[in-house]
Amino acid sequence: MPDHHLAQVNIALPVEPLTSPRLAGFVNALEEINALADAAPGFLWRMQTEDGDATAVRAFDDDRLIVNMSLWASLDALADYVYRGGHVEIMRRRREWFSPMREAYQALWWLPAGQLPTVDDAELRVAHLREHGPSEYAFTFRAPFPAPADRLFPHRTGLRGR
Secondary structure: OOOEEEEEEEEEEEOOOOOOHHHHHHHHHHHHHHHHHHHOOOEEEEOOOOOOOOOOOOEOOEOOOEEEEEEEOOHHHHHHHHHHOOHHHHHHOHHHHEEOOOOOOEEEEEEEOOOOOOHHHHHHHHHHHHHHOOOOOOEOOOOOOOOHHHHHOHHHOOOOOO
8 A cells, every 4th residue: 555645736717607608518527527537547535515526615815716636546547547538638628718827727746645635735735836846845747756655765656757
């Protein structure tokens, strides 16, 4: 059993309210995309309200933002879901639904196995990434850091060349 799990957060600024016809394609895909995540190898947890998604969660001092946060067994498991599955189609359409963000809108970090990330954690990690760039505290897919135990035993990283 791994000593650590990978937490991820990403935030997005919809171009219009989620109730608008322009966002209907995104909103209608949420249930399917969340089900794909829930069934993905290495998926452990995702933040959600009683509605089954996290679109009602408010954070980052901006009520317009939507927040997605989840926990994964490894960086490779998350990357497989994000870049090699059904989620890719949603990512291709993101410019239809979301405004480009000038600052970091995603952060990854390692948590001891058994812990869940919080919105407060996410806000701190994104702020740190924006101010300091990728580090062990908060990083990105482009600049990943191995789990703490893997830093002690580099042959265990399992990080594919990215």
